[in-house]
Structures are given as structure tokens and as C-alpha cells.
Amino acid sequence: MSPAHAQPGRGQNLVGAAVLLVLALVAAGVYWQQLQYDPAQWGRLGATSGQTAGPLAAFSVPGLSPLDAGQSFGPDNLSDKIDGKAELYLAAGFESLHTRRYALAGQSAAWLEVFLYRMKSAEAAYSVFSSQRRSGAEALTITQQSYRTSNAVYLANGPDYLEVVASAATPGLQKAVLDAAQAYAQARGVKKTGAAxxxxxxxxxxxxxxxxxxxxxxxxxxxxxxxxxxxxxxxxxxxxxxxxxxxxxxxxxxxxxxxxxxxxxxxxxxxxxxxxxxxxxxxxxxxxxxxxxxxxxxxxxxxxxxxxxxxxxxxxxxxxxxxxxxxx
Amino acid sequence: MRIVTVRRISQVFFLCLFLWFCLAATLGERWWQLRGWPVNWFLDLDPLSGLLTLLTTGTIFAGLLWGLATVALTLILGRFFCGWLCPLGTMHQFVGWLGSRSKGVKERVARNAPRRAQMIKYFLLAFFLAAAAGDMLLRLGQGQWPAALAGALLMALVLGAARRGRGGRSFWLAAGALGALWLAYSLLLGRGGLLGASLLAGLLDPIPLLTRSVNLVLLPLADAPLRLAWPEARYFQGAALIGAVFIAALLLNLWLPRFYCRFVCPLGALFGLLGRFSLWRVGKTQADCSACVACDAYCEGACRPQGVIHAAECVLCLNCLDLCPDQVIDYRTAPSAAGEQVPDLSRRRVLAALGTGLVAPPLLRLGGLLGPDWDPRLVRPPGALAEGRFLARCLRCGQCMRVCPTGVLQPAGLSFGLEALWTPVLNMTIGTSGCQLRCVACGHVCPSAAIRPISVQEKLGQGPFAAQGPLRLGTAFIDRGRCLPWAMDRPCIVCQENCPVSPKAIFTRVQFNPVLPELSVARSLGGEIIVSPGGLKPGALGTGDYYCRAEGWQARITGNTADTLLLAPPQGWGPPGPGKKVSVLVRLQQPYVDPARCIGCGICQHECPVSGLRAIRVTAENASRHRSHSLLLK
Amino acid sequence: MSPLLPPDEMDRRDFLRRAGLAGLGLAAAGALGWWAYDGRGPLASGEAGPQVKLPSYAVPGQDRKLALVKSGHRAPALRAGLEALGGIKAFVRSGDQVALKVNAAFATPPALGATTHPELVTEMVRLCLSAGARRVVVTDNPINDPASCFALSGIGPAARTAGAQVALPSAEAFRPTTLAGGRLIKDWPLLYGPLKGINKLIGLAPVKDHHRSRASVTMKNWYGLLGGRRNVFHQDINGIIAELARLVTPSLVVADGVVSLVKNGPTGGSLEDLRPTDTLILGTDQVAVDALAVGLLGLNPNQVPYLGLAAAAGVGTLDLPSLKPVRVELG
Structure with missing residues (x-):
């Protein structure tokens, strides 16, 4: 198209090379960006949310009757249940939480709640178990890592971290939390501890x-x-x-x-x-x-x-x- | 390497990248599909979109922040965007090159000479700016000072560039009157709702224009035989108008190169004004030269580099620098030795353009489309904001329509009002289905969050959104005059079957209607009766929908000959004896819509067998985005 | 520009002028980006969504009040503390409409100390009504299902029995609000419905350990006035608490440290996470009340960053002696 043009100088060559480098960087950036995406965004619903008890659906303890259908939470919505403490679990490696409330037969005011945390590894379960351990608690032998307090039982079992928390420290409920923890251990089987x-x-x-x-x-x-x-x-x-x-x-x-x-x-x-x-x-x-x-x-x-x-x-x-x- | 070669590489690179993004905006996870491709990047880089949404909303949404990077680079380099990056500019330049090939130097100089009409784009910018700033004084009252600051800066930029005309008393009187009117209007009528900010710039803003034209015109044409972008041929209502604007813009380059860039482009105008302060600029190193006018002949921006350069018009094509035999043209920090010229804008005209822009949204809204005469056909995609807020954000880029997997999202035509032109609206008949229950793609590609980036949970009203319930786009209404079981005694439950909501939003009530004159029983043989008069169409009553009824007795017809009805085991007492009257009934399941469950997805409308004007149609009543359009108390 | 200057000097001056303007432009663009950036997108609510702004509920003449009561019983401690600040009538007058913002975040029993204790609610409602309040509303937007939270924490029944209304959050109760000069609270849904018509706002919060922010007392309690997907704020927990304290100016706040949740907060779970700390702190300065209360958790105020942020923003003071706190010992 052009009649005549001057020979490009050194400055032009340098600027040209710099621009081509920028173009290469843009191409690389675009390529990198296309790898970063969340497939769940495009219409798939997170699998672990909603009004189901998940693994707790079939969990039953003699003498205890479920108060609700239970709930499940994934990493996206864990804070809907334990807002403020969710980060502790997420940092350690969290997969899902399943909770359900039970009452002593015939006494709806005497109730307990089961929290079953499924962690990414046994070590992650041990980490959340150990970092929340209550001092002066009584060690149990239900699993390798388990203890009770006046109203609750806590245990780590393989990648599971289980809390059974009663609404009060009455003898009836104290027995019930123990029963519930034992029923869990029996159903799930005792697994290796996550403590290295x-x-x-x-x-x-x-x-x-x-x-x-x-x-x-x-x-x-x-x-x-x-x-x-x-x-x-x-x-x-x-x-x-x-x-x-x-x-x-x-x-x-x-x-x-x-x-x-x-x-x-x-x-x-x-x-x-x-x-x-x-x-x-x-x-x-x-x-x-x-x-x-x-x-x-x-x-x-x-x-x-x-x-x-x-x-x-x-x-x-x-x-x-x-x-x-x-x-x- | 010659710098113009590098420029051409850059232009081709960005044009290819742009086209690639248009192709890759296909819902899916394969490498050529959406994945994480930054398909909005060009829209994000366009600072007109970002700055004007900042004016209308007080915020810069997500990726639009890139626009500030473009602003920053323009302040340093000048209009690099126009000459090196803008894919529409590249197309214009190419067509202009085609049209100029046979022209001699003299004619080229004439075609590339600066023209007064190049000021039009600045007036257009002023118009769009003012239209977007309509309710700025109100937001200042709400403490949204970033928007107010941006507005003030942009106004200062535009008004500061206008220096022609000495601002005599009548000018200041007019300016004062306009300002006072604006203030009074904001204070007195702000709550009335007419005063509004409208993002009209998307109509002419080059990146949304090109995105829209490629997505809704070029791609559907190219993809019709290829089927890469969509699995089936894709139709877009009113595509002809979008295409006509695009083709006209391209063809005008044959008359004058870069016609759109020079005379129309409001983004180019913004860059021109910003470029006044750019640190580097094209210009002559000495005033004298051999005056061969090679530079003027090949100037893309029509800025006359050989004389007093129109600096704001320079698009950095650098042809002048490349072609100058005297090597007196350079890109450097000092202004041209032959002098620079700023845009020749008269204050009065800028004021007139600003005033017109301020008046435009109230004028457009005087029709009542945002108020009492809202258009129920305007069913917006899931997550779309309430209409006023929607129009303050929608760029009309067509990305939502591009990504929509069923093609139900369509550009609104002129019948929806000027202000809604080319914004997304659901058309339940043109695509392959209605709005898919678990799809939220449109909100996630929307560059300006006119359609909010909702989650599937929010769309379905689950989890933390259980209290709000599902997002409703509208409600399906049954046209009983056209519905087969309501108007024509023909059984049909297609809409009920296709309703994706659980439990279904369409339910049916059973109705038996007589379809023949009463018949007399001639003979009755348990499983069949012979009737008179005969003349029945054989087999016509055997579809399972027809029943035979006498007093206290009813049986389903399983088949028929001209005078015999075959019956399924009957209910009630035995079959009627000879001489008794029987009637033949059709069993209809007449559909009803439960407005508490219907989400307005339009799948029923799409599937309705009344294929022209459907017998069940979704309109925007009860849409979640407008509480005042609710059908139900709560 | 003087024509007498040599051309080079002119160029240099012109360049400096342009550089200055370009620099200003860059700075303006940067500032706009910083202030106006919105990564979340707009809220669904509202057609042209009218924003609401919380008024100040401070009682004139009652600012800078602080009292600390040592007692193992909530009701007498509350009465004694209020007496020390001039009596309930100094805060609630005849005909007032009072909102009590409790912490009902979790569906846990009162014994676990993760929620405001029902005894404290009962006594405060009773005192407000006795001072002539026309209406007392108890409200919160809990983490878990609101109905179960209010029922299981015992707050709902206690409030109703004492004669207050319980306002559970509904979708319509939220209205967008923006904190002037705020960074986080922008066009964010606020639990505004229960506060309509209210002219006194009292915060009742338990003293709790908090995994994310170290301590949750009266300032963190305002978190329950937010709606939407508020857990995004946990990335900047100190920032959001300080902004909440700027957003809400209460008539009075009460920190219940009669029993404190000293470990594994904010949910606790075991009775062993609690410790009797026999202290009730009342005041009109949220920062000062919280600064005293974190001491019950074995922390000093410097270890809780949001206290410093809020004090720097002028919400209150960390200079406790300047408030001349009243100390009451009950047997």
C-alpha cells in the first residue's frame, strides 16, 4: 500500500519487540485464565446441602427418638450451621457435616444433637479433635481418641470427628450421649487414629x-x-x-x-x-x-x-x- | 521490525482473540467452550461501560475494573485502544483499506482530512454521559460520592475540552438555568420516578455493538451449517436491524475510512478527551518538511499530522511515522513542532448535548413503561434486576443471549420501547425450550450484573434462600379460548407434563363433555353395545379418552365400529338395556396454573401444541424482581 | 506560557503540565477503582431499592456510662447495674418502643452459653415494661433456623412470657443499607423490619470466645442484624465488627459474663467450655464494655483488633478510667 517508508530505527525495533512480548503475555494470561473455572457454577448444585441427614439418616439409638430429619452441610454452607467456627474446620480439610437432634423417649425437653464431621483425612479429624479438646475431661475407650465432659462426648475416628452434645447434664442424658457415641462406633467400626x-x-x-x-x-x-x-x-x-x-x-x-x-x-x-x-x-x-x-x-x-x-x-x-x- | 507491522499483528491478534471469545461463549467444559475463558474481557476493557455504570449505580462491577487500566494507559500513551486493540476499529480499518486501494494521493489526502463532523462523537459522548448521570444529584444525597466524583470528572473532561465560544452572558445563563432545572428536578421530582439514569451508550459503544453484532448476527449465520456454537440453528428476533446497523457502519468506510471511529464512536471521543493529557504523542520534530503529504494521505484518524495536528483524533496508527521520507515525525513526549489543536467544540453545543442527555431518560420514561404501563411481555432472565436498575446496567452486548443454552433469551425489539432496545427478553417460541430449571449461565456471563450472578440454590429457592422461595420470571396464563381441552373438547396435558417444577405448577381437573348427540342402545352384549343411529367413524373413539354414559352407569370405550362401542369393564350397575339412551363423552384434563408454584420458565408455552399463538403463555406478572407486580399477597 | 522561553523549555513545561494532569487522572482512576469496586454484584431486593439508614438510638445525656457488677445471678446484677447508671428510667421512658437485640445465633440450649441467657431477657423485658415502655420487641437473625433458635435457646418463650413480642426475620424484614464511608457494608440487607417505629435499642450479648475474632461480645452481636450471605465478611472479621459498631448506635449494651464461654467459641458445646466469671457489664460505650468483657476471657484489649479499629473510628474509647466506671459487688 505504501509508497516508500523509512528504515525502522533501533527504538522502533525495541518498542515492537516489547509490544509483541505484551501480546504473548496476554495470550498466556488468557490461556491460564481459561483453566481457572468452577464447573459447579454452570448449573450443577452442590451435592452436600439440603434437608437430609446423609449418613445419619439410618442412625438410631435405643431410647432416643429423632426430633428432626437432620441436615447436611458442605464447605459452601458450613457457616450456616457453625458460623464463626467454620474456618477451623475448613482450614484443617473439611468435607461435610451431618447433624441431627434426638430426644429421650417421651421427654422432648431433654435432647441431644449429633454432629458428624467428615474430614478430608484422619489427620484433619485429629487436628480438629485435638485443638478443641476440653481440659479435665474423662478419657473414653470408644475409639483411640475419645473423651466425655459433663454433657457431651467427643471423638475422632479415622476421618470422622463426632460430637454428641446434650442440652443439660442430667444422668439420663449423660447415658444417652454415651449410648449414641457407642452406637456410632459400632455402626462405623473403629478406625485408625489420625495422630501421626x-x-x-x-x-x-x-x-x-x-x-x-x-x-x-x-x-x-x-x-x-x-x-x-x-x-x-x-x-x-x-x-x-x-x-x-x-x-x-x-x-x-x-x-x-x-x-x-x-x-x-x-x-x-x-x-x-x-x-x-x-x-x-x-x-x-x-x-x-x-x-x-x-x-x-x-x-x-x-x-x-x-x-x-x-x-x-x-x-x-x-x-x-x-x-x-x-x-x- | 516496522512499527506498523507490529501494529497490524496486534490488531489481528486482538481481533482473533475477540472472535475466539465469541465462539468460546458456548456453555460447556470442553477446551473450545466456556470453561474459564474471559469472554467478557473486551467489554471489561471498554471504560465507557465501566464509567457509565459507575455513574448509574455508584459501583464498578467485577471485571469492569479493567476499564480503569485502559483509562490509565490512555493517559500515558494516547488512543492505543483505537489503533491497536479495538476489534471493531480493525474491521473498519480493513474495509477502509479495501475502499482506498485504487485512490491516488490527492484523493486520499481529501478523504483523510479533518472534518467538522468529527465533533459529533463528542456530542454523542456528552449525551450518553448526561443520560447516565440523570439521578446523580440524588445519589450524592445517598452518600455515593464515587459516582458523583466520576460524574464530575467526566463532565469536567467534556466541558473542559469545549473552549470555543466565549461563554458570553447568554451561555452562562443557559448553563445556570440547566443546572438549576436539574437541581430542582432532582430535589422535587426525584422520588417521582421519572428522573432516572439510563445506560443508552450501549447502543453505539463499539465493543457492545460488535459483541452484539457477532453474537446475534454473524455467528448464527456462520454457525448455521457448522453447528459449533449451538447444537441447532439459532434464530434471533430482530437480528436484521442489528445486522443492518453493523453492515452500514462497515460499508461507510468505503466512503470515508474509519467513518464510525471518526464521527460516531463515543468511546473514541472519551479516549480523545483523555488523550489530551497523554504523555507520549505523535507529532513533528520540526515544523518544516518537504510537505509530501504522505502522512496526511495515510492517516487513519484524520488528524492531519503534516500541519497543526488534531491530537485528540490520532488513533496511533503510526502510518505517518512509518512513511515520512524526511523522518520528522516521531512518537515522543513533546507536542508536535508544527503545533497541536484540541477538539473544536463549542460550549453551547456541548451544553445542548448534555441537556438533551439529561432530558432523555425522563422523556423515554414518560411513556409509563417503567410505571403503570409496564409491558407484561417483557419477561426478563432469572436474576435480572428490577427494570429501572436493570436499564441502569444493561450494556446490550448480547452475551446472555449468546450463552443461553436454549435460545430463549432474545434481543428486545423496538416494540418494547426505545429504552429497552436489544436488552434481553424471553421469547418462549423461538428457541429450543424455555428457561432451564438449573441453568444460571446468563447471570454469570453478564459483564455488568444487570442479570445478577445467582447460584442454582438461589434460583430454586433452596438452602439459605428458602425464605425467599424460587426466583420467578413471570406466570403462565392459560388462554381458555385456544386451549384444546378447554375450548375444543380435545384431550391434551402437554403443558402439565412438561412443567419442570416439583410439585408441578400446572394441575388438571377432570371434566366429561358430551361429544355426540345421544344414541339409543339397540343391543347390549356385556362388553359391547350396538347403538343407533350408527355412522360412527371406526376407531375414532378408541383412544381411551372416550366414555359411554347412561343414568347411573359409565364405561370407558376401548374401540368402536360404525355402530358398535367396545367397552372396558364398567363402573356402576350393568349396561343399559335396549332402548335406553346413552351419551358418548370425552374425558378432559383441563389445566390450571398454581401461581404460588409457577416460576414462569416458559417451558409449557414452548411445548404447547397450539403452535402459533400458544394457548398457555408466560407474562411477567408475579416476577420476583418486581414486588409490585405480585399476584399473591405474600 | 511565555513566548520568551526557548522551545525546549516550553516543551518541558508543557510535558510537566501534562504529566501532572495525567498523574491526577491516574490517581482519580485508582481512587475510583478502590472505592467503587464491587465484586459481589447488586442485591435482588427492592425496585430501585430505597435504602434505609439506622438512626442513633443513644439517649441524650447518657453517653460515656459504664458499670460493672460482680454477681453470680443475672437478674439482681442487671437491676443493680442499671441502678448504678441512674436506673432503667434513665434509658427507657414512658411510651418508648424498645428493641432488644439478643444473640440467638444457634439452636443450642441456654446451658451451653452460646446464646443470650433467657433470665437476662426476662428481666430486661420486665424492667422496660415497668419503666412504661409501650412495646418491647426481641429480635435477631440467627445462623441456624430462626424458629428453632428462639425456641431452643429459651429466649422466645422467656420474652413472650415477660410480655415482649418476638420478631423472627422474614424475607420482607430486610432492607438494604450502606454505612457512610464504609468499605464492607454497602447496599447490604439489614434486619430493619423489627426496628420500624423503635426509638430505643438495647443489645444483650453473652461473653464468648470466638474462633475467628477471638471474642464475641456486644459489638459482634450486631452481626445478627445483617442478612444475605453475610459469611463473606468472615474474611475481614475485625473490619466488619468495627463497621457494625459504627452502623449501630445503641441506647445501652449489656455484656453477660456471669458465665462466660471461654473456649471453643462461638458455638461451645460442652459445659466444660464455660467458666463462671460472675460479672455483668453495662454501658453506653460499646468499645469500653467489650474491652472490659474480653478481660473475662483472659485477653487484653490489644489482642482484639476490632476494639482498636472501633476506638479509632470514634465509636468509643479504650481509655476506661476516663469513663469513671461504677463497680458494684453483690454478695
Whole structure:
């Protein structure tokens, strides 16, 4: 079309190349975007919502009569049932919740509610079970992880987390919640616990019973610090918390330990000289308490919240000794 | 590489991308179907849609935020959108090139010379802007200051560009009067409902125009033999008008290249005004040159780069830069050494355009279509907002109609009123079915949420939406004068059978009607009776819908000859003896609609065997989006 | 532009002018995008949806009041606390129409402490009526099914017996509202029906641990005035609570820490999640009341971010001594 045109200069070539690069980026962005979609949007209804009891439909306990047809909830609408606490379950790996109310035969005012949480894994179930454990509760043997309080029974069983909660702490209802939990265990079968072997690595000396908790996500408020086991050690009026987390290999454990120390320092912590008794450990004072962080083999571990530096160190030494016995 | 080659690559790239999105807006999950393709991206990038919905609603919905990126880039680079990205601009440029091929330099210079008429697009922009800002003073009262700020900025942009005319006393008087009238109208009549914001820009906004033209005209024509976009041939009511506008816009390029871009395009006008401040611009590095006019001959924007350049008209085609033998044209931060010229807009005309725009929505609404004379044929898609709010958002891009799996969504024609032109309306006869019970695709492609992105749960009224109940589009009404079992004694329950609602919204009541004069029994043989007079059509009564009745006795007819009725085991006492009178009845199930259950999906209407004007038809009464159109108390 | 300047200088000046204007334009575009962005889309409600705006329910002359009662019994504690603030008549006058916003979020029994205790509701209704209130309405938009929540929590029967009306949320009761200058509450459905005609609003909230926001007391209680798919707000729980506190200006709030839900909130479940904390806190400053109440959960106000946000927004103060709190000990 054109009569004559000048030879393009260097500037033109550069701009041209930049524009072509932008076009390539647009194409790549569009391609990436088309992969991001939610098929459920296009007309399929989430499978786990509505007025059905799901697995609880056939669940019956002698002496208890259902008060309603039960309800089921999926990740989309879990907060319709337990708004405010849904995130705890969603972060751990939640699949569905099934709930149903039952009353003692002939007494509609004496009722209990069954909450059956189906989690993504046994570990996820253990995590929500352990992080809500009521202190001073009576351990049960219905499943490997089960206990009762004055009005309720809680248990983890494979990927299930079950709560049976009564409206009052009367003897009749106390028996009924136990019966319901046992009926569940019988119907479902007892499954392997979700607590990994790490849970048994805490030094037994001074360990508060049933205090081991699995924090599945963003432990201690640090984004990305996942799958951390914690345990409580009462020491007089104060409490020490030991923690450990297995990482893929020792180098990742070291990196994680350094990352956590940086997190503490970034939140107002002051680092003290490393303790001679614990080579490689790092001691941080934060808000008037001592945190000790170290890595041992594939483990990131440490002790938090000690007001007394000596006690903190002593527990850390015990913990490291236990961890060093673990065969790689 | 020459920069114009890069520009052509960019233009072809974006045109192909645009066409690809039109094709990919097919409901489905295969790689060439909707999936996650950002099929609204071009509409999102168009800042006119975003800014005008900001004026009408006070918000920028989801993807429309991209428009601000375009604004930002225009402030830096100038009208890159027009010359490098706009798929409609690319088409115009191509047709213009076809029309210019045989022209000599002199004629080319004449065709690409700046014309006074290029100001028309700025007046159109002012008109659409004011039409969208009609109730802006009201929203200021509601604390929606982003909308007010955007409105003020855009008005300042338009008015600031208008510098011709010295603003004598009569101008300020007129401006003051218009402002006072607007204020008074807002304060006094705002609650009256006539004052409104209307998004009329979609009629001429290039991206919605092209999207609509491709979706509703080009694609259906191209897909008729291919069947890629839709499984069956797709019809769109009034497509001829949409197509005519599109083809006219293209053909005008043969007369003057980029005709639409230069004279009509309100988006180009917006970019032109924004481009006044652009950091980089095309211009001469020195005022003198050999005056070969190669630049003027090939200028796409008609901005005369060889002389005092009309900077706002420059679409960055860069032909001038490429062709200049003296190499005195450059793209740089300094303005042209030969001088720049701003749009030659007279204040009075801009004021007139703004005033007309302000008056337009009240004028359009004076017909009462948004009030007492609302059109019951205007059945909107599920999740559509109430009419006033809907018209404040709908871009008329046709994406909802494109994605609709049954083709029930159609562009409203002129019979629905000027303001509703090419907005989506349900037409239950033209597609392959009515609105599908579990489909919410239209709301999820709508770029401006005129149709809300609802979930299936909300559409069906389940879960958290149980209190509201299902979304109703309207209600089916039975035309008893046309309905087979009501008017013609012919059995039919097609509508009841096809009703997708559970429990069904259409129920029937059984009615027996005599279809023949009374007959006398000649002989009775248990399972059959011989009647007189004979002359019955053999087999005609054996469909199972016909009954024989005498006093206290009735039996279904299982077959017949000219004078014999074969009977199923009867109810009541034995068959009537010889000489008794019997009548032949047809058993009808006459349909009724339960307005508490009907959602107005229109599937009954689509399936009704009265194939012309259907005997059951959905109109917009009881639609969820208008509480005042409710049929029921609650 | 002076013609005396050399051309280069002119170009530079012109460029700077344009750069300034373009920069302003960019800033305006950015600000508009930030303020006007709406990822959710419009609400279904309303034809041209008239918005509602909550009036202030504060009683003139009664601002900055705070009282703390140590007692294990709710009814006497409430009476003593009100007495310390000038008596119920300081807040409710003859002919008033009073709304009590309770926390009936869950269909759980009163013993589990996840909802406002019925005893507190009974006594407050009784006091309001005795002060001459023409009408007392008890309302909330619970998480679970409203009818079962009000029935099983015991609030419904208690309120009716004491002579109040119970207003369950219905679809028609919600009207869109926008918090001026708010970021989250924009054109959002508000439980407005039960508040029609009301001129006094009293919040009655239990003191609870909350998994997401650490503590749920009187400010978090206003969450129950929201409708729609409000759980989207959980992504910014502190922001929404602070905005709610700005949206609602009550006549009085009461934090019931006679028994507090100290663990596994906000639902609790086990009686072991409760602890007797023998404290009832009343006041007209929501921030101060909540700041005192979170102490019952073993938290200090700095650990609950929304308290700081609300105080910074001018809803109330965290400087408790400045309010001269009245302390009452009941035997």
C-alpha cells in the first residue's frame, strides 16, 4: 500500500519487540485464565446441602427418638450451621457435616444433637479433635481418641470427628450421649487414629495428659507454618509449650526453624546469645517470655512461653534428646 | 521490525482473540467452550461501560475494573485502544483499506482530512454521559460520592475540552438555568420516578455493538451449517436491524475510512478527551518538511499530522511515522513542532448535548413503561434486576443471549420501547425450550450484573434462600379460548407434563363433555353395545379418552365400529338395556396454573401444541424482581 | 506560557503540565477503582431499592456510662447495674418502643452459653415494661433456623412470657443499607423490619470466645442484624465488627459474663467450655464494655483488633478510667 517508508530505527525495533512480548503475555494470561473455572457454577448444585441427614439418616439409638430429619452441610454452607467456627474446620480439610437432634423417649425437653464431621483425612479429624479438646475431661475407650465432659462426648475416628452434645447434664442424658457415641462406633467400626507418630515424641516427664494438639494450618499465627504438634508442660504457676513439626528433610527443617525465628523477631522478639547447652538453638525473648527454637534431623522443634529461661532450656534439652533418638 | 507491522499483528491478534471469545461463549467444559475463558474481557476493557455504570449505580462491577487500566494507559500513551486493540476499529480499518486501494494521493489526502463532523462523537459522548448521570444529584444525597466524583470528572473532561465560544452572558445563563432545572428536578421530582439514569451508550459503544453484532448476527449465520456454537440453528428476533446497523457502519468506510471511529464512536471521543493529557504523542520534530503529504494521505484518524495536528483524533496508527521520507515525525513526549489543536467544540453545543442527555431518560420514561404501563411481555432472565436498575446496567452486548443454552433469551425489539432496545427478553417460541430449571449461565456471563450472578440454590429457592422461595420470571396464563381441552373438547396435558417444577405448577381437573348427540342402545352384549343411529367413524373413539354414559352407569370405550362401542369393564350397575339412551363423552384434563408454584420458565408455552399463538403463555406478572407486580399477597 | 522561553523549555513545561494532569487522572482512576469496586454484584431486593439508614438510638445525656457488677445471678446484677447508671428510667421512658437485640445465633440450649441467657431477657423485658415502655420487641437473625433458635435457646418463650413480642426475620424484614464511608457494608440487607417505629435499642450479648475474632461480645452481636450471605465478611472479621459498631448506635449494651464461654467459641458445646466469671457489664460505650468483657476471657484489649479499629473510628474509647466506671459487688 505504501509508497516508500523509512528504515525502522533501533527504538522502533525495541518498542515492537516489547509490544509483541505484551501480546504473548496476554495470550498466556488468557490461556491460564481459561483453566481457572468452577464447573459447579454452570448449573450443577452442590451435592452436600439440603434437608437430609446423609449418613445419619439410618442412625438410631435405643431410647432416643429423632426430633428432626437432620441436615447436611458442605464447605459452601458450613457457616450456616457453625458460623464463626467454620474456618477451623475448613482450614484443617473439611468435607461435610451431618447433624441431627434426638430426644429421650417421651421427654422432648431433654435432647441431644449429633454432629458428624467428615474430614478430608484422619489427620484433619485429629487436628480438629485435638485443638478443641476440653481440659479435665474423662478419657473414653470408644475409639483411640475419645473423651466425655459433663454433657457431651467427643471423638475422632479415622476421618470422622463426632460430637454428641446434650442440652443439660442430667444422668439420663449423660447415658444417652454415651449410648449414641457407642452406637456410632459400632455402626462405623473403629478406625485408625489420625495422630501421626510425632505425637508420641514429646518427653513424657511433666507432660500434661491429653494436651497434644495438632495445629494444621498457620500455627502461632505464622502463615505457612502448617502441621505443627504442640504439647503443654505445667511448671508451677506457668505453662511451657513444646512444639515439633516434621519436615521433608533436615535442610527444610533448618529453613523452617530460621523462618520461625525471623517471624518472632519481626513481631517484637529480641534474640539472645545462643545457649551453650543447646548448640544450634536460638533463644528469643518476646513479650517477657522465652522462646527456644531448634531443628533436629527432619524436625523443627522448640519450647514457647517460658518465663524462666532455665526451665525453657531444660525442656528443650529433653525434647531434643527424644528427637535425636528417632531413626531417619 | 516496522512499527506498523507490529501494529497490524496486534490488531489481528486482538481481533482473533475477540472472535475466539465469541465462539468460546458456548456453555460447556470442553477446551473450545466456556470453561474459564474471559469472554467478557473486551467489554471489561471498554471504560465507557465501566464509567457509565459507575455513574448509574455508584459501583464498578467485577471485571469492569479493567476499564480503569485502559483509562490509565490512555493517559500515558494516547488512543492505543483505537489503533491497536479495538476489534471493531480493525474491521473498519480493513474495509477502509479495501475502499482506498485504487485512490491516488490527492484523493486520499481529501478523504483523510479533518472534518467538522468529527465533533459529533463528542456530542454523542456528552449525551450518553448526561443520560447516565440523570439521578446523580440524588445519589450524592445517598452518600455515593464515587459516582458523583466520576460524574464530575467526566463532565469536567467534556466541558473542559469545549473552549470555543466565549461563554458570553447568554451561555452562562443557559448553563445556570440547566443546572438549576436539574437541581430542582432532582430535589422535587426525584422520588417521582421519572428522573432516572439510563445506560443508552450501549447502543453505539463499539465493543457492545460488535459483541452484539457477532453474537446475534454473524455467528448464527456462520454457525448455521457448522453447528459449533449451538447444537441447532439459532434464530434471533430482530437480528436484521442489528445486522443492518453493523453492515452500514462497515460499508461507510468505503466512503470515508474509519467513518464510525471518526464521527460516531463515543468511546473514541472519551479516549480523545483523555488523550489530551497523554504523555507520549505523535507529532513533528520540526515544523518544516518537504510537505509530501504522505502522512496526511495515510492517516487513519484524520488528524492531519503534516500541519497543526488534531491530537485528540490520532488513533496511533503510526502510518505517518512509518512513511515520512524526511523522518520528522516521531512518537515522543513533546507536542508536535508544527503545533497541536484540541477538539473544536463549542460550549453551547456541548451544553445542548448534555441537556438533551439529561432530558432523555425522563422523556423515554414518560411513556409509563417503567410505571403503570409496564409491558407484561417483557419477561426478563432469572436474576435480572428490577427494570429501572436493570436499564441502569444493561450494556446490550448480547452475551446472555449468546450463552443461553436454549435460545430463549432474545434481543428486545423496538416494540418494547426505545429504552429497552436489544436488552434481553424471553421469547418462549423461538428457541429450543424455555428457561432451564438449573441453568444460571446468563447471570454469570453478564459483564455488568444487570442479570445478577445467582447460584442454582438461589434460583430454586433452596438452602439459605428458602425464605425467599424460587426466583420467578413471570406466570403462565392459560388462554381458555385456544386451549384444546378447554375450548375444543380435545384431550391434551402437554403443558402439565412438561412443567419442570416439583410439585408441578400446572394441575388438571377432570371434566366429561358430551361429544355426540345421544344414541339409543339397540343391543347390549356385556362388553359391547350396538347403538343407533350408527355412522360412527371406526376407531375414532378408541383412544381411551372416550366414555359411554347412561343414568347411573359409565364405561370407558376401548374401540368402536360404525355402530358398535367396545367397552372396558364398567363402573356402576350393568349396561343399559335396549332402548335406553346413552351419551358418548370425552374425558378432559383441563389445566390450571398454581401461581404460588409457577416460576414462569416458559417451558409449557414452548411445548404447547397450539403452535402459533400458544394457548398457555408466560407474562411477567408475579416476577420476583418486581414486588409490585405480585399476584399473591405474600 | 511565555513566548520568551526557548522551545525546549516550553516543551518541558508543557510535558510537566501534562504529566501532572495525567498523574491526577491516574490517581482519580485508582481512587475510583478502590472505592467503587464491587465484586459481589447488586442485591435482588427492592425496585430501585430505597435504602434505609439506622438512626442513633443513644439517649441524650447518657453517653460515656459504664458499670460493672460482680454477681453470680443475672437478674439482681442487671437491676443493680442499671441502678448504678441512674436506673432503667434513665434509658427507657414512658411510651418508648424498645428493641432488644439478643444473640440467638444457634439452636443450642441456654446451658451451653452460646446464646443470650433467657433470665437476662426476662428481666430486661420486665424492667422496660415497668419503666412504661409501650412495646418491647426481641429480635435477631440467627445462623441456624430462626424458629428453632428462639425456641431452643429459651429466649422466645422467656420474652413472650415477660410480655415482649418476638420478631423472627422474614424475607420482607430486610432492607438494604450502606454505612457512610464504609468499605464492607454497602447496599447490604439489614434486619430493619423489627426496628420500624423503635426509638430505643438495647443489645444483650453473652461473653464468648470466638474462633475467628477471638471474642464475641456486644459489638459482634450486631452481626445478627445483617442478612444475605453475610459469611463473606468472615474474611475481614475485625473490619466488619468495627463497621457494625459504627452502623449501630445503641441506647445501652449489656455484656453477660456471669458465665462466660471461654473456649471453643462461638458455638461451645460442652459445659466444660464455660467458666463462671460472675460479672455483668453495662454501658453506653460499646468499645469500653467489650474491652472490659474480653478481660473475662483472659485477653487484653490489644489482642482484639476490632476494639482498636472501633476506638479509632470514634465509636468509643479504650481509655476506661476516663469513663469513671461504677463497680458494684453483690454478695
Amino acid at each position: 507418630s510425632e505425637a508420641g515424641l514429646f518427653p513424657p516427664q511433666g507432660l500434661q495428659a491429653n494436651s497434644v494438639v495438632l495445629l494444621s494450618k498457620d500455627a502461632f499465627g505464622m502463615a505457612g507454618l502448617d502441621r505443627v504438634y504442640i504439647a503443654t508442660y505445667p511448671q508451677g504457676s506457668q505453662e511451657l509449650m513444646a512444639f515439633l513439626a516434621r519436615r521433608a528433610d533436615p535442610s527444610q527443617a533448618r529453613t523452617a526453624a530460621q523462618g520461625y525465628v525471623q517471624f518472632l523477631l519481626g513481631n517484637g522478639g529480641q534474640e539472645s546469645p545462643p545457649p551453650a547447652e543447646l548448640p544450634g538453638g536460638r533463644l528469643v525473648e518476646i513479650m517477657g517470655t522465652w522462646d527456644l527454637v531448634f531443628s533436629q534431623g527432619p524436625f523443627l522443634a522448640g519450647v514457647r512461653g517460658g518465663e524462666d529461661q532455665a526451665a525453657t532450656l531444660a525442656l528443650a534439652r529433653l525434647l531434643r534428646a527424644r528427637l535425636s533418638e528417632v531413626k531417619p
